[in-house]
């Protein structure tokens with residue numbers, strides 16, 4: 001039942017993590033080397049994707065956006081549920097996964113679920129994890145999952161887990177998620193050991209589940225840590241939410257104690273991944289507790305619901321307290337010929353006005369979400385830049401205080417957005 | 433300086449094709465030119481900076497749509513459409529009449545203008561030549577169109593002549609109502625259905641007006657290709673050499689090549705961006721329907737010779753998977769398709785300047801129709817301007833229809 005450690009010694013972990021600084025009151029600064037020539041600073045923001053592309057943005061447009069940023073390297077967070085039908089094609093692709101999705105030279109991480117979309121609960125039959133794709137539910141065995149990972153060849157991928165838990169899950173469901181995850185992971189390791197070649201360039205992340213139960217979380221951590229340390233490159237926290245907007249509505253008093261409980265049991269030299277649309281203040285709290293890697297699903301969900309991010313994270317800005325969002329569906333914007341956010345240097349703010357964004361919303365034009373996504377990503381990347389700077393000066397609490405004074409960060413579905421659902425699927429309702 | 437100057441730079445020594453330079457307030461435009469259509473103040477999913485990167489010099493906006501949203505007032509307050517949409521280069525607007533007649537069920541034309549029911553509150557409205565000028569003056573495009581009396585291209589009888597005569601009366605009302613003649617250039621529209629004498633009379637009458645360029649309208653709406661090219665031909669035969677000529681609503685590759693040979697300088701068509709939404713990519717041989725299974729594992733770019741940002745990075749295989757599923761595919765294919773159209777025009781300009789245009793046409797037609805016979809109308813149209821195509825083994829007898837509903841063929845499954 002347990003794999004022989006000797007096999008793992010051949011299975012080298014490519015990813016390297018070095019902690020540069022642990023601030024007294026505010027988390028850790030690190031360097032994450034994904035592969036040769038790709039080194040990223042943590043706390044890190046992964047670029048969330050759909051079907052392998054950053055939502056709404058072509059590679060050309062995303063790189064126009066990056067011109068404004070310090071960081072030219074990034075980690076693409078790909079999701080199997082939105083790319084499953086590409087597996088066969090990728091099996092025939094001789095170059096790397098990042099080339100296939102249009103980002104040569106960058107690094108990739110493969111998740112099973114899409115943090116941007118609510119994952120339906122249920123469907124946890126005996127030996128499978130349900131995967132919700134565009135075409136419906138698919139039952140995924142660990143063997144099939146690992147086969148697909150081998151076809152994708154990402155730089156980093158998560159181990160398979162049952163993450164179907166949230167703050168209200170029953171004790172029984174939580175326990176099941178821990179037990180099933182243990183079993184899935186044994187199968188994953190066995191598959192990996194059987195196909196050394198296929199996985200030699202891929203680093204696995206050990207999933208940690210257990211909902212909001214300290215007991216179950218401890219168990220899950222023990223299951224992960226019983227494997228030799230070199231067999232996995234980091235930890236990925238699952239089962240705090242079921243993705244989509246729900247993650248923006250988590251209560252910090254529920255989430256933080258359980259995260260803190262987990263962090264204390266983890267060795268410090270492995271990075272901790274925390275996928276999902278946590279709000280900016282909650283993200284800061286999670287960083288304080290020792291989380292290292294997040295994603296841009298929050299910026300996406302705001303854009304998809306026609307909200308521009310406008311919260312202020314600049315301690316020298318006047319006024320310091322600003323609105324958290326600007327809702328572009330608001331009719332008041334009709335003749336506001338000012339940028340989404342004054343002083344923002346993103347392309348959307350430099351070249352376009354609130355009035356134009358409002359017009360694009362009214363006409364259901366595709367350029368609307370493109371410009372919003374550009375602004376939101378720019379804003380969020382800037383936010384993480386500031387986080388790293390403030391962390392180095394041990395000033396995260398001040399940043400958190402600034403953020404929390406600005407209002408609520410949870411995102412409600414924008415019911416005014418009628419055409420949004422049609423946008424992803426053929427967007428035929430936009431036909432001119 | 434006038435808001436539009438046009439200079440012929442080179443002329444084909446065989447056909448009527450010419451290369452020119454049109455200088456507008458917002459941009460220089462090298463002709464022959466294809467104008468992508470940005471109906472509502474945006475080209476589907478493409479940023480202005482990307483269009484500039486593609487060397488797009490002029491866009492088309494639709495007056496009917498812009499008049500509804502954002503509306504005249506907002507456009508005026510924004511300082512015109514250029515400012516409103518953040519597009520620094522040239523814009524051309526249509527009159528709004530055609531869109532109404534084709535989009536609204538109840539649109540009705542009388543001597544005053546186009547009568548229609550508002551799609552929003554069902555109230556009765558009237559678009560007059562004066563009103564069209566007022567909206568287009570607010571939009572502030574470099575080139576604007578007169579309101580014309582639009583009849584179905586397949587209409588025959590006295591109604592066609594009436595429409596032609598009314599179009600001439602309306603151009604005078606438009607010229608009178610045009611409030612920004614120092615900034616914006618108003619083009620009259622050659623009408624006259626499918627009758628050569630009517631077209632000739634119309635051109636003659638319009639040339640008596642003081643205008644800086646001409647449009648040829650009332651085509652590409654379901655008439656036979658046989659009639660289509662003759663109407664273009666007769667119009668360019670009579671239009672002055674020193675002014676630009678715009679053929680409205682034409683944009684399929686083979687039609688562009690034929691009509692450049694017939695002496696047209698400007699084109700527009702929604703097809704390249706519309707077809708992108710359905711996963712279709714334009715290539716010289718026709719169009720690739722990327723949703724087709726045969727592209728699933730095709731690891732080539734759409735066109736290895738294309739320099740667009742889509743072809744530089746993405747394979748047909750990846751595009752196959754995301755086409756119509758992820759909205760970003762719409763942007764990626766729009767960029768390629770616009771690059772294709774602009775590239776085709778630029779090849780034609782170069783060929784004219786090198787005086788190798790007939791050779792270009794022969795090579796293009798051979799590649800475009802590949803193993804298939806070249807349609808008779810194309811042979812006849814090109815023969816009329818002294819470009820002979822090599823003989824075919826088979827003769828095409830099918831009547832081709834000139835309409836936005838007959839896009840270029842999809843590539844054969846075998847190819």
Ligand SMILES: [Zn+2]
Pocket residue numbers: 340341344345346347348349350375378
């Ligand atoms: Zn911005």
Ligand SMILES: [Zn+2]
Pocket residue numbers: 734735738739740741742743744767768771
């Ligand atoms: Zn291309």
